[in-house]
Amino acid sequence: MLYKKILLAIDLTDESIKVANKAAELSKAMGAELVIIHVIEALNYAYGGDVPIDITDIQNQLKETARERMTVLESxxxxxxxxxCVTQGGIESEIHRIADEKDVDVIVVGSHGRHGLALLLGSTANGVLHGAPCDVLAVRVHRSE
Structure with missing residues (x-):
């Protein structure tokens, strides 16, 4: 199968470059366009909508910092x-929305391969896989690498 458009969903941690390099290799091999997304989980979403203060400035600062880090990663x-694209909301739902909106053929995400309780509760990579409108490639990353 030939991928024409790749969506790289990154969390902007130190391991993001490993996942980005895999997406870049895939993009080169397939001659595919590369779109990069980072989702900032909205604080009111993360806390069930019950945040008693105005968090607009905090959210704007998070977006600006994310854009700066995306520029560095892109370089x-x-x-x-x-x-x-830096967007805000539920991580899995925003990745699915952008993948659908941009008509991508594959989503590339990092996976830490957690075990035990973290595996039972589910991971972002697992959440992206279920409900994705296209193929999903989970790139294994280890903090010790």
């Missing part, structure tokens, strides 16, 4: 990036 990979 570290050796393929052109068609588009970057």
């Amino acid at each position: 570290q990979i050796d393929v052109p990036v068609k588009e970057t």
